[in-house]
Amino acid sequence: MGLIRGTIAVVLLCCAPLAAVAATSGFGWNTTVTLSPEGGHVLGNPDAAIKVTEYASYSCHFCAEFANQSEGPLRIGYISSGKVSFEVRNLLLNSFDLPLAMLVECGPKERFFQNHIAFYRRQQRWMEKLQDLTKAQTVRWGSGTMAQRNRAIASDLQLYDIMESLGYDRMEVDKCLTDEAAATRIKAQSETALDLGVSGTPSFAINGSLMEDIHDWPELRRIIDLSN
Numbered sequence: 001m002g003l004i005r006g007t008i009a010v011v012l013l014c015c016a017p018l019a020a021v022a023a024t025s026g027f028g029w030n031t032t033v034t035l036s037p038e039g040g041h042v043l044g045n046p047d048a049a050i051k052v053t054e055y056a057s058y059s060c061h062f063c064a065e066f067a068n069q070s071e072g073p074l075r076i077g078y079i080s081s082g083k084v085s086f087e088v089r090n091l092l093l094n095s096f097d098l099p100l101a102m103l104v105e106c107g108p109k110e111r112f113f114q115n116h117i118a119f120y121r122r123q124q125r126w127m128e129k130l131q132d133l134t135k136a137q138t139v140r141w142g143s144g145t146m147a148q149r150n151r152a153i154a155s156d157l158q159l160y161d162i163m164e165s166l167g168y169d170r171m172e173v174d175k176c177l178t179d180e181a182a183a184t185r186i187k188a189q190s191e192t193a194l195d196l197g198v199s200g201t202p203s204f205a206i207n208g209s210l211m212e213d214i215h216d217w218p219e220l221r222r223i224i225d226l227s228n
Helices: 008-013 018-022 061-079 097-104 109-121 123-132 135-141 146-156 159-165 170-177 180-195 217-227
Strands: 033-035 041-043 050-056 084-090 203-206
Touching: 033 109, 041 109, 050 061, 050 217, 061 084, 061 109, 061 123, 061 217, 084 109, 084 180, 097 109, 097 146, 097 159, 097 170, 097 180, 109 123, 109 159, 135 146, 146 159, 146 170, 159 170, 203 217
Parallel strands: 050 084
Antiparallel strands: 033 041, 041 084, 050 203
């Protein structure tokens, strides 16, 4: 489980109305994305009997492992039926988690989960850039306006390349990296998670109840099956 860290050095060590849509014959809920009141992105039926929430960090290795293991089974085996929904909320662990989260939210909400899995699948590639950071780069990451810091991080970690592969041009990416409202929302989401007692990532809640010692897909799957 990724624990909350304060510095780069430590990290290196470690649509149509829903009622109408739902009534459609044979509808697959795994293409429906809505926003929760807390600002999280929800995949599936927002009125599902089992609501799973993940508290995640994009720099967390275990979160990437969970995403890669669970994406297919969760979407097809649970979300598609409408019985289970899956929400992602941010828990910021370090200085570069904020621009990462802002990029994943870039574009319409329907693209969120495409961006989400793309950043996790390429996590090792951009995390490797951290090993070679210069003192000048770390200074840039902590200096200037939020926009300047975010653009420096995105450039140094080659995040612009990931966004380009997803169909975003540089102007769109820079707009997302300078979105003060998005930054405020994501920070508030992270603070709320801490207030709820979330101490690391990935952590999970089911129907609002935080699950203790559940931090991977096999264990979460077992809990979901028991809740059915």
